[in-house]
Amino acid sequence: MFGNILIWFVVIPVIMMAGLGLCRNSSMNAIRAVMVVCSTVLLGLSIWLCVDFLRLREMGVSDEMLYTGSWMWYAPLNIHLAVGVDGISVLMLLLSSVIVFAGTFASWKISPLPKNFFLWFALLSTGVFGFFISIDIFTMFMFYEVALIPMYLLIGVWGTGRKEYSAMKLTLMLMGGSAFLMLGLLGIYWHSAPEGGQLTWNILEISRNASIAPEWQNMLFCFTFVGFGVLGAMFPFHTWSPDGHACAPTAVSMLHAGVLMKLGGYGCFRIAIYLLPQAANELAWIFIVLTGVSIVYGAFSACVQTDLKYINAYSSVSHCGMVLFAILMLNTTAMTGAILQMLSHGLMTALFFALIGMIYGRTHTRDIRQMGGLMKIMPYLGVCYMIAGFASLGLPGLSGFVAEMTIFFGSFQNADLFHRIFVIAATCSIVITAVYILRVVGKLLLGPVQDEHHLQLTDATWFERLSTVTLILCIAGIGCFPNWINETIQHSFAPIMAAIQSAAL
Amino acid sequence: MDYSQFGSMIPELIVLGIFMLVFLFDTFSNEKGKKILTPLTTILFALGTVAIWIVPASGEMVFGGMYINDTATNALKAILNVGVFIVFLQSSKWVESDEVAIRKGEFYELILVTLFGMYLMVSARHFLLFIIGLESASLPLAALVAFNKKHYESHEAAIKYIMTAVFSSAVLLAGLSFVYAFSGGSLYFDDIAITIGQGGMSGLLIIALAFVLAGIGFKLSLVPFHLWTADVYQGAPTAITSYLSVISKGAAAFAFFVIFVQCFGAVYSDAWEWMLYGVIILTITVGNLFAVRQKNMKRFMAFSSVSQAGYIMLGAMAADGLGLAGMMFYIFVYVVSNLGAFAVISTIEENTGKLDMDDYNGLHKTNPWLSFAMTLAMFSLAGIPPFAGFFSKILIFTSVTGSGSWALYMLVLIALINTIISLYYYLLVVKAMWISSEEPKIGSFSSACSNRVALWLCIAGIVFFGLVPYIYQYCYDAVRDSLAFLLIF
Amino acid sequence: MDITLPILILAIPITMFLVLGIGGVKMSHKLAGILGILGMGTTAVLAYIVAFTYFFSGDANFILDGVRQQYQVFDVTWLAFTQTLVVNIGFLLDPISAMMLVVITTISFMVHLYSWGYMEGEPGFQRYYAFLSLFSFSMLGLVVATNIFQMYIFWELVGVSSYLLIGFFYKLPSAVSASKKAFIVTRFADLGFLIGILLLSFYTDTFNFVDMTTNPEGVLASTGGATFMGASVLTWAMVLIFTGGMGKSAMMPLHIWLPDAMEGPTPVSALIHAATMVVAGVYLVARMFPVYCVVDAAMTFICVIGAITAFYAAVVACAQIDIKRILAFSTISQIAFMMVSLGVAYDKPIEGVHYSGLGYMAGMFHLFTHAMFKALLFLGAGALIHAVHSNNYTSMGGLRKYMPITHVTFLIGCLAIAGIWPFAGFFSKDEMLAAMFARHWFWGAWMTMVAGLTAFYMFRMYFLVFWWEENPHYKEHKPHDAPWQMSLPLIFLGAVSIVAGFIPFGELVTWNGEPYHIHIEAPVAATSLVVAVCAIALAAAMYMKKNALPTKVKNMCPALWTAAHRRFYWDEIYMFITHRIIFDIICKGIAWFDRHIIDATMDAFAKITQKTSYAIRGMQSGEIQSYVGWYIAGAVAVAAITWLCLI
């Protein structure tokens, strides 16, 4: 079992938790050591996985999933611990480990109870990694919820502002989503095989059997898509996002916006679309409307916010809406764009939240009206913030541009007027994004210094620089050389497109 | 008559044996001897528990089929024993307190007797034996509830319990008398199953079913037969409350399943599926709604246990082997999780006498381990992975949706939505302990060794037995192998 | 030709940007300046070599039996949308791109040099040079783009570099808002550009310029006659793409950002907002010219927009006080000139006479000359501002004695833009007017009038600055000519502005590569010259000596003057739309909706649960008797309901 490399993505966080368990709450250095070592190992592991994956593809290994492994778990219900990755999951793992790495440094001076913080943090990452490696929907769902619940304590204990309210709201709304999701998964399980066949939770087998009756597909599609859509901040189920992010501590916002919200998109893609292609063809339009709305809606509401984190949360609503939007376009290019957008949004939002956290840690306010001219005071952070902003408004050379363009050009391939209208509406968001990003940059970084107390503030420390530089390098890397990502994931769409087309016939 | 038949009642004999030993020792030992009564009982019981786990079930029907000891019943008894053992551990400090020290023998004896009754209830395949088991399981409990002589609440709880209990047993008897009318003269489950299958529905039978449902639902505290629960749980000594909340519920749930599936299985889809459907929805929802605003921890746990009973009953809804296995697993998980919570509550009560949720504010500052254990218990009760509660919930949901009817999917949806409400109030406890910024009201103390052991056992169960499918597999195999369920497999 | 030089042309500036941007903080001003200038200098030299090789080497790749070819030096895959629709990053050499290479690198180098003096001792000096390099990189990448998507990429990049440079003095709120405005307006235009690309590429399934321009009929055919709201899809596409050009080239109604952009340092205005970036729109149209030719509607659209803008800008320029704004508006109007001359150009004979691409050639020619003398004028203005520390001519006047070099070069610039023989502007403008007259007399007449206005307001400014009357402030601090780093570019550009007209442009840059033999259209030339001279004379009469005439003229129709001075209230209109409508109504409305409807609904669930919980607490009354009441009632109810369900 441990011969399979993927298992280690779960094992290492568990080891991380064990190691933390041994540390004393006071010994900050020991805790940091554990975190840094483990997160670095994870990062290395995922990079290695990525390289090896590409190597195998080069060698012409064309299986849908690589490194597959399956171990019986709950035999009576045929529940396995089944793992396997394709290009998409590999990239998601890479993203997650990058953000865990950055998050570790971003929460270098966390207090109080650093040990418990990192314990929950590690549990959260366990869930995230487990979700991305598993191809058994039961296991997937388990890891999904494992990733959700630590948010409550992380926000509630270490958060700021109306943390209790926000934490409760976030947890309950996401759990509400997963309630629908659970029902959908149960339905999928009980229809996963033709009459008399061996029922299964395994994604590959389910898609191979393709035995779900149309009317069931429609219901289950709605359940699963809404279930994941809640986590994907789909309108109108997005309201946990602003409050939750606003109150969460830095690293948690990073991980949550950076990775957790990707679970939504990934799940929609991997389960809702892939396992229920017929329903996807029929019902996609409903959710295209919703996600189309959330793209524009999020962007517009971001324009009037004054709290940095609210601005970012709403822009996340807009950008994640774009992910789901692209997935629903049901063609390879758009889905590629969706994956790119997940990566890009993950990295840049993480960067945003990291910077906001650092700025807040200095100025003790997140209200842009009370800040100004910070570029003069903390040039490094200012420049990073600008880069993040440019990435978010889609400046070429940074990841956002590539993702959005791929989405637009992919979505535009659906030639009917309905799709066209929504694509063009989505396209408009790039202008609105520019508006609110420049608004923030102008108020926050440029112009005269608002508060003379800020003049004493210092620029970033080494660990903050490390955390931000990591993210910026990834953003620029994707932005400048996007094509390798296409090559990584190109195989992954073939089966899904095949399923969709065969369903369409 | 062939006395060798008793030989197949191994679990009962073990419990009875322990009871006799404790009774005799308690009666004839001197003051010094009394000191070792607690450890003695606990150790004996531990041995008994192990024995029940390892001794294979004879799997034969005795006394003309009145009693059966097959793998399933054996498995359930084993699970109950684990629970009782934990209860003994966590109560062993309380029984040494001046107020109850002199009566601790009675405490153990009564508990053992009720346990014996539950065994009979579980193993009964004839209504007479079932009634005897039920009553001998419920009457001594009244005495136990009244155990705190000095506390008025204890008496109020006791009177409420005994009155409603007798009322419900009256209703149950009435219901059974109607069933008897259909039974073709025999009160064996199997015979009744046949005759009812032939007879078909009638108004009288429906009333009979409703009354039986009410009678057993009372033990399970299904809404609307649950109203005694909160008051009794609150008033009773914490040890008794935890015993009530898990053990008698578990036994009753199993008995419910046996009676309704085996005996009334023929009219499942005609009649009692829908009765149960409504009752389960009510139970889960009302339990949650009441729990939302509770401040007293024991009362809070009472309502949470009401809604948990609803989830347990989902297994009966499925009415097949998967459902029973799921139900038994759920009972086990519920035992460890609930007892974990009660272990914390009773420890805090014994050491500080505090019982309000507000007293728990900022608990993690003074008692990090207790807070940690409580958090795990709450998460497990709420069904959060990777803790056992998640798996028990999902497995039981899976078994319910198995039949693939829309109604059952909707039932599961309602149950799932209710888990969100339950998550809300479980998180309230977590919030009080971890998030609330107030100064802790409870000073830091070191709890008794026995309590710690109990707590560790619960935590181990919560953490491992979800990730390790052993228990579920055990229940499943037990159910599959048991003869009694041939008809539903 | 080998790809080293082209790659270096792009690589050096971006490297400079990274070096100065990241390492700049550690550098001294001097070092940073020298680095930047050297980098740009090398780039310029390389660009010259490349352009020279292209034009004169006679290599078969570049010129095939007298026809200049389009040659992709390299073209590598950057991002593959689909198997067929692939974004490349490449280097396309053809007459216009070669010409633009020369223009950009020259001006950029001049500005680098000039800034060394102008920005002396400014904080963020290194940053300034870094941004200049970034801009040069983006602009070069834009002009050598082999496909429309690459052009879009660098289009965005020049936008952002202009944003950074306009906002260079980021402590001034005015600069910040100006930069924001510039970015957002152009971004809005780029939206059109993007949608245009989406449409076009969807039908043609390619981004590549060469593929599209070599058979425009194919492009037309590929749309399969699809129409939307009456117009053919291709028309929509081309018009939308032109919208992008309107944004960057500040055509009405998207011109509002350019005047504000003057908040940036003056050399930046010279480089970006006079010579190079603002002509990107013209360049775009020229790039897609053959395709535009098959879409009459789009061409007409371009003409109309251009004509209106040219006149509007000229009128407004007559009523400005800030000399940089005057120059900005003159830039707008000159670019509009080029647009019109592209719009009137046709690739098919008109009334037998084969005017093919005269307008195109002339437009490009004017682009070239205009870049030179407008840069000159801006740099001159920079020198003036440097000397008197004010942008307004009211604090200048009579400077000719104090700043001889600036005066002479500035005069040359004015003559050039006014189109006086033998200065560069004369030739290009003459060709353009000829093309317009050839298309239709109205265009010619209209634009001749604009040319007259141009001459007038330029000389109005010239006289007000250098003649009129001396400003009293000169007593305490005496204006003087700029240091050599600043004078050198002035002199150089002045020289170029004189001689550039004699370049045989038609031999080099034409729409289809075939040489075009320029022959001065005597009547056209005569008229334009006469008009220009009259205009200058009028200006001299009004502004040479201090007199009351201007005030009188102003008071003849004050409303008109104010309107012109306030740029006919375009900014106010925009303010109203963006702030009052979009921000206050739409954005705030949505935010309110989000908080008070959606969010409230979510909270309502929680509240409802609590309320119900309290509402039903009576059930648990604590009375044994009510308990059994519920109990028996429940039991009976269960029975009754089941019974009802069964029958």
Place this chain on the structure above:
Amino acid sequence: MDLSMLWYLVPSVVMFACGIYGFVTRKNLIAILISLELMLNSADLNFVVFNRFLFPGSMDGMVFTLFAIAIAAAETAIAIAIIINIYRSIGNTDVTEINKMKF
């Protein structure tokens, strides 16, 4: 005349109803206990009657009744004991005063 089963069932049902009524209305715990006995006895009566009329061949009903009576006795004993406790602690046996724990 021969008495059909109905002649016995009706009274038993009436007893049961009276029991419930008494339980819900009486204030004194002892009275309530007595009404409980009524209910139990009506159930026992049912058993006997059914046995006598429907299944004269077997004895199950009768036996069941015997056990039920015994159990009822036990219940009464415990109930009385607790009632005494209550009386000790609050000085009367009024059921309406036993509602300290509620909601």
